[in-house]
Amino acid sequence: xxxxxxxxxxxxxxxxxxxxxxxxxxxxxxxxxxxxxxxxxxxxxxxxxxxxxxxxxxxxxxxxxxxxxxxxxxxxxxxxxxxxxxxxxxxx
Amino acid sequence: xxxxxxxxxxxxxxxxxxxxxxxxxxxxxxxxxxxxxxxxxxxxxxxxxxxxxxxxxxx
Amino acid sequence: xxxxxxxxxxxxxxxxxxxxxxxxxxxxxxxxxxxxxxxxxxxxxxxxxxxxxxxxxxxxxxxxxxxxxxxxxxxxxxxxxxxxxxxxxxxxxxxxxxxxxxxxxxxxxxxxxxxxxxxxxxxxxxxxxxxxxxxxxxxxxxxxxxxxxxxxxxxxxxxxxxxxxxxxxxxxxxxxxxxxxxxxxxxxxxxxxxxxxxxxxxxxxxxxxxxxxxxxxxxxxxxxxxxxxxxxxxxxxxxxxxxxxxxxxxxxxxxxxxxxxxxxxxxxxxxxxxxxxxxxxxxxxxxxxxxxxxxxxxxxxxxxxxxxxxxxxxxxxxxxxxxxxxxxxxxxxxxxxxxxxxxxxxxxxxxxxxxxxxxxxxxxxxxxxxxxxxxxxxxxxxxxxxxxxxxxxxxxxxxxxxxxxxxxxxxxxxxxxxxxxxxxxxxxxxxxxxxxxxxxxxxxxxxxxxxxxxxxxxxxxxx
Numbered sequence: 001x002x003x004x005x006x007x008x009x010x011x012x013x014x015x016x017x018x019x020x021x022x023x024x025x026x027x028x029x030x031x032x033x034x035x036x037x038x039x040x041x042x043x044x045x046x047x048x049x050x051x052x053x054x055x056x057x058x059x060x061x062x063x064x065x066x067x068x069x070x071x072x073x074x075x076x077x078x079x080x081x082x083x084x085x086x087x088x089x090x091x092x
Numbered sequence: 093x094x095x096x097x098x099x100x101x102x103x104x105x106x107x108x109x110x111x112x113x114x115x116x117x118x119x120x121x122x123x124x125x126x127x128x129x130x131x132x133x134x135x136x137x138x139x140x141x142x143x144x145x146x147x148x149x150x151x
Numbered sequence: 152x153x154x155x156x157x158x159x160x161x162x163x164x165x166x167x168x169x170x171x172x173x174x175x176x177x178x179x180x181x182x183x184x185x186x187x188x189x190x191x192x193x194x195x196x197x198x199x200x201x202x203x204x205x206x207x208x209x210x211x212x213x214x215x216x217x218x219x220x221x222x223x224x225x226x227x228x229x230x231x232x233x234x235x236x237x238x239x240x241x242x243x244x245x246x247x248x249x250x251x252x253x254x255x256x257x258x259x260x261x262x263x264x265x266x267x268x269x270x271x272x273x274x275x276x277x278x279x280x281x282x283x284x285x286x287x288x289x290x291x292x293x294x295x296x297x298x299x300x301x302x303x304x305x306x307x308x309x310x311x312x313x314x315x316x317x318x319x320x321x322x323x324x325x326x327x328x329x330x331x332x333x334x335x336x337x338x339x340x341x342x343x344x345x346x347x348x349x350x351x352x353x354x355x356x357x358x359x360x361x362x363x364x365x366x367x368x369x370x371x372x373x374x375x376x377x378x379x380x381x382x383x384x385x386x387x388x389x390x391x392x393x394x395x396x397x398x399x400x401x402x403x404x405x406x407x408x409x410x411x412x413x414x415x416x417x418x419x420x421x422x423x424x425x426x427x428x429x430x431x432x433x434x435x436x437x438x439x440x441x442x443x444x445x446x447x448x449x450x451x452x453x454x455x456x457x458x459x460x461x462x463x464x465x466x467x468x469x470x471x472x473x474x475x476x477x478x479x480x481x482x483x484x485x486x487x488x489x490x491x492x493x494x495x496x497x498x499x500x501x502x503x504x505x506x507x508x509x510x511x512x513x514x515x516x517x518x519x520x521x522x523x524x525x526x527x528x529x530x531x532x533x534x535x536x537x538x539x540x541x542x543x544x545x546x547x548x549x550x551x552x553x554x555x556x557x558x559x560x561x562x563x564x565x566x567x568x569x570x571x572x573x574x575x576x577x578x579x580x581x582x583x584x585x586x587x588x589x590x591x592x593x594x595x596x597x598x599x600x601x602x603x604x605x606x607x608x609x610x611x612x613x614x
Contacts, residue, residue: 003277003278003282003284003303004275004276004277004278004303004304005275005276005278005284005287005288005301005302005303006271006273006274006275006276006302006303006304006307006339007273007274007275007276007339008273008293008302008336008339008340008343008417008421008422009293009421009422010325010328010330010332010336010421010422010423010424011273011274012328012330
């Protein structure tokens with residue numbers, strides 16, 4: 001059943017979240033790879049990790065307990081404090 | 093950013109809009125995924141890598 | 152004529168329908184009344200748009216317009232309206248009707264949304280099935296940090312019943328974004344704040360006051376000082392809606408106080424764009440910036456009300472907005488007479504913001520009832536008390552100049568020889584509120600007055 005709410009704002013801006021600025025290059029950056037735990041995603045991410053490490057990127061690996069629910073708060077906080085960028089994969 | 097198979101294109105557009113993040117970075121791989129061999133997954137990763145890096149860095 | 156089968160009075164009058172010409176609408180059973188070609192008002196569109204509260208309702212229509220109506224069975228009315236002098240002469244003279252289905256509490260909200268919904272112009276936010284509506288509103292940045300009541304169409308329509316003003320009527324232009332705010336948008340934010348429909352006219356009046364050039368909400372927001380709008384309400388309407396003027400008057404517990412104040416702040420945020428860390432630069436702020444709204448304790452007060460002192464009638468419902476910080480307590484449990492108590496008040500008022508800063512800031516003094524009694528016994532009314540306080544707050548410039556008492560703050564050197572009042576002539580406001588037990592009063596420090604500052608503003612509440 002669709003639930004509908006009325007917008008309380010002045011409707012001038014789309015109620016949007018802002019993005020952080022992008023770095024110029026990944027060199028020396030810490031990138032987190034978050035495996036959402038769907039099959040084969042780990043193989044994909046293993047290869048990404050290998051290629052990024054070769055390029056001088058520091059890679060940290062994480063895994064969601066299940067693909068069926070959003071990532072738990074603790075995991076999100078851990079990633080947010082330990083990494084500068086995150087690649088989340090692989091949804092199919 | 094997220095990586096998803098091509099099945100996800102429309103869903104990603106809708107969900108990212110409704111979460112207030114319509115421009116969230118994304119890269120798509122071919123579909124399906126679940127029956128691919130290891131060699132095929134590695135090939136997908138190699139193909140996707142350039143686009144992933146481009147998406148993560150400023151242009 | 153509108154009837155329903157499930158009504159003994161409708162059944163009683165049904166046979167009369169053969170005696171005169173009427174378009175008959177039946178709310179429930181299309182075969183009722185027997186012998187008459189009734190129209191089935193299945194979706195209650197007709198009943199809703201004719202404001203039918205009781206069945207049977209008999210309406211006389213001339214040239215397509217309603218001329219008169221009667222509800223239930225009152226023989227004299229029916230005879231007059233139909234022009235048939237002997238109509239129903241064998242029936243009892245009167246019999247009450249039954250509730251119309253269009254006012255059935257189980258149906259009203261959905262009927263209002265169905266028939267009244269077209270009136271709402273706000274952008275709609277559609278929630279996905281898995282969305283938690285409380286969390287969505289947090290994520291969209293439209294709350295004050297506390298959960299808000301999700302503004303559904305039904306809730307907003309119900310809220311709009313609290314005013315006779317049209318939903319699309321523009322009430323004010325809200326800084327800093329300088330956007331027009333309609334009655335509808337105020338209703339949406341009032342739902343979120345937790346208001347009842349009867350609170351809406353108070354929120355509207357407060358916003359009319361807040362959005363004036365004199366109150367200067369832009370300045371009040373942008374300042375690094377801790378102030379926010381403080382709402383002081385007057386009039387019998389405050390008692391009608393249960394607004395608190397007594398025990399714990401600045402605190403929690405009373406819906407009218409908390410939600411009206413909160414709704415005003417939500418509009419400032421969501422329509423005006425005034426958000427902490429953006430245009431709102433307050434270094435510390437104060438808890439009253441979530442909501443600070445109270446009623447003056449008028450019954451038994453020794454003083455004329457704030458509204459009356461500002462030119463309104465004792466029976467007018469008003470909101471006065473004042474740019475204020477959090478309240479500070481004045482303790483005096485020993486003063487034996489009005490002069491002694493006034494000395495205490497003056498000594499405490501002297502230190503509002505800084506003992507050496509004068510004239511530039513306004514202040515509100517809230518006298519508690521036990522302190523009020525001390526002044527009443529001495530025969531001091533509002534003007535007398537204010538005069539006595541101003542007289543005690545004439546300070547020699549030598550005490551106030553920068554560097555005096557080794558405090559850097561103060562007034563410029565060249566005022567060293569002058570005598571300066573702590574407050575400008577109109578700069579001290581007086582209200583009477585608080586619980587009946589406790590020898591305390593309160594000071595609510597204000598903000599800058601003058602052309603770049605803020606002035607208190609009062610507006611009448613109109614339903």
